[in-house]
Amino acid sequence: MAIYHAQLKTFSRAKGHSSIAAAAYRAGLLLEDAITGLRHDYRRRDGVVETRCIAPEGAPDWALVPAELWSAAEAAERRKDSTVAREFEFALPHELDDIQRSELAVEVTRALVVSTPRN
Structure with a gap:
């Protein structure tokens, strides 16, 4: 029996969140916050099967580099409550193999990136 799960989360400065820390954790990377100087090192984290950046067509090359993407996201927002x-x-069906789950995740992500309005 399939179990479905989808959740939208926001990361807010008012709550002390950092997109750089969150991205480093989820991707199992070392990312440095240029604003605070903090280094977020999750390279030894288990459970990261695959990680990639997906950007809309025509996006600059830096949008595909996690350190640059998340630094730009932090720098773009100036308010303390941004x-x-x-x-x-979202949950991926356990009936699919790893390759199929990866393909499905990329397909859903591309649909979200394309359908999300940008300024």
């Missing part, structure tokens, strides 16, 4: 990132979390 929402600096959003995360859409």
